[in-house]
Amino acid sequence: MSRWIGVEGNYSLLEERQVAYLDPYAERILEWLNSHPGLRTTSSCIGRITLIEGYWPWERKGNSRIVFKTHYPITPAVLALGISQPFEPLWLKVTGPIVHFRAKTPECAAGLLDAARSEGFKHSGIISIDLEGSEWCCVVEVTAPTQFSSPLKLDGVIMASGVQLAVLARRANRALAEGRRRLARLAWRVRSGLAYECP
Amino acid sequence: MSRWIGVEGNYSLLEERQVAYLDPYAERILEWLNSHPGLRTTSSCIGRITLIEGYWPWERKGNSRIVFKTHYPITPAVLALGISQPFEPLWLKVTGPIVHFRAKTPECAAGLLDAARSEGFKHSGIISIDLEGSEWCCVVEVTAPTQFSSPLKLDGVIMASGVQLAVLARRANRALAEGRRRLARLAWRVRSGLAYECP
Numbered sequence: 001m002s003r004w005i006g007v008e009g010n011y012s013l014l015e016e017r018q019v020a021y022l023d024p025y026a027e028r029i030l031e032w033l034n035s036h037p038g039l040r041t042t043s044s045c046i047g048r049i050t051l052i053e054g055y056w057p058w059e060r061k062g063n064s065r066i067v068f069k070t071h072y073p074i075t076p077a078v079l080a081l082g083i084s085q086p087f088e089p090l091w092l093k094v095t096g097p098i099v100h101f102r103a104k105t106p107e108c109a110a111g112l113l114d115a116a117r118s119e120g121f122k123h124s125g126i127i128s129i130d131l132e133g134s135e136w137c138c139v140v141e142v143t144a145p146t147q148f149s150s151p152l153k154l155d156g157v158i159m160a161s162g163v164q165l166a167v168l169a170r171r172a173n174r175a176l177a178e179g180r181r182r183l184a185r186l187a188w189r190v191r192s193g194l195a196y197e198c199p
Numbered sequence: 200m201s202r203w204i205g206v207e208g209n210y211s212l213l214e215e216r217q218v219a220y221l222d223p224y225a226e227r228i229l230e231w232l233n234s235h236p237g238l239r240t241t242s243s244c245i246g247r248i249t250l251i252e253g254y255w256p257w258e259r260k261g262n263s264r265i266v267f268k269t270h271y272p273i274t275p276a277v278l279a280l281g282i283s284q285p286f287e288p289l290w291l292k293v294t295g296p297i298v299h300f301r302a303k304t305p306e307c308a309a310g311l312l313d314a315a316r317s318e319g320f321k322h323s324g325i326i327s328i329d330l331e332g333s334e335w336c337c338v339v340e341v342t343a344p345t346q347f348s349s350p351l352k353l354d355g356v357i358m359a360s361g362v363q364l365a366v367l368a369r370r371a372n373r374a375l376a377e378g379r380r381r382l383a384r385l386a387w388r389v390r391s392g393l394a395y396e397c398p
Contacts, residue, residue, distance in 0.1 A: 056345070057347050058346065110330060113328075124326070125323070125324020125325050125326045126324050129308065131305065148255075150348070150349045150350060151349060154367075155370075159367075160358065167353050167354045167356050
């Protein structure tokens with residue numbers, strides 16, 4: 001969903017993938033996340049629900065692929081339809097929000113990490129450091145643990161059916177909503193100011 | 200499992216929890232992870248399988264608690280026993296290895312992050328920076344994505360039974376083994392030297 005808000009308030013996309021449409025929620029969140037002068041988002045996802053065909057739910061390459069993806073709540077019918085297709089192994093995967101920021105100084109990065117952790121984005125961290133000394137000191141990945149991966153079909157066995165599909169879909173939707181709540185709180189926190197002094 | 204190997208080769212525990220026994224695998228891994236002069240482990244887990252009673256599998260506090268924990272493979276009977284108890288909601292959770300390091304310089308941290316990412320520890324990052332300027336510049340969290348959380352009992356519904364338990368246990372054990380493989384490769388890599396020059 002990410003786009004970059006320049007210093008003069010001009011919008012320009014930093015992500016490789018062009019975004020044709022931003023829903024009002026994502027638009028507001030991005031504005032707030034980019035309101036701090038020492039931080040800029042470079043990519044982001046507000047959280048999503050996917051069906052993954054692959055041996056492991058965490059794989060991205062090789063024999064693994066996404067066969068269904070949405071950023072909105074699902075119905076049990078989505079799961080039933082996935083299971084009825086010849087996908088195997090098949091996993092339901094709910095992923096929390098993930099945002100990448102460029103930070104201007106170590107203080108900006110530390111302030112963002114403090115805010116992220118206290119708003120429920122544990123395991124956030126600086127994933128790369130600019131050792132050459134450009135305008136940006138590092139890239140911070142902010143990620144929420146609001147996720148789970150549950151097998152739907154594994155080793156030739158159907159792992160969920162009937163009322164179990166309704167239970168799974170409901171819990172997946174609630175996990176998605178919990179991620180959104182945390183993202184909104186983080187965005188508000190960034191907008192309100194961080195713990196350490198930044199440029 | 201973590202303990203700290205001092206500069207003179209003396210062992211001293213840094214973790215709050217005293218470790219009574221280290222298996223040979225963990226012992227060797229820790230020696231390798233601590234063989235770099237600019238890095239020291241401060242806490243670590245080689246990966247584990249847990250049963251969690253709680254609304255969400257990622258929660259640690261509040262109404263959530265671990266009702267079973269092991270660092271070794273499980274049998275389907277472990278899952279059946281968990282389900283037969285009055286725990287609810289109940290999740291099976293497999294977690295990959297996680298190690299915290301202190302790094303002496305940004306170069307050491309960057310070298311470790313490079314090695315971690317190429318050995319399958321994505322989402323690793325610097326989780327705190329020492330802005331006061333002590334001997335250590337930062338703390339790096341190295342974590343593998345080799346994990347999944349699958350509900351066993353949710354909203355009053357039993358989510359797995361019969362052959363599904365055997366399938367779940369087998370896949371959980373394989374995820375645990377995959378985490379171990381990545382940890383061993385990372386430890387070997389740290390022992391062999393990192394990409395950037397460190398003290």
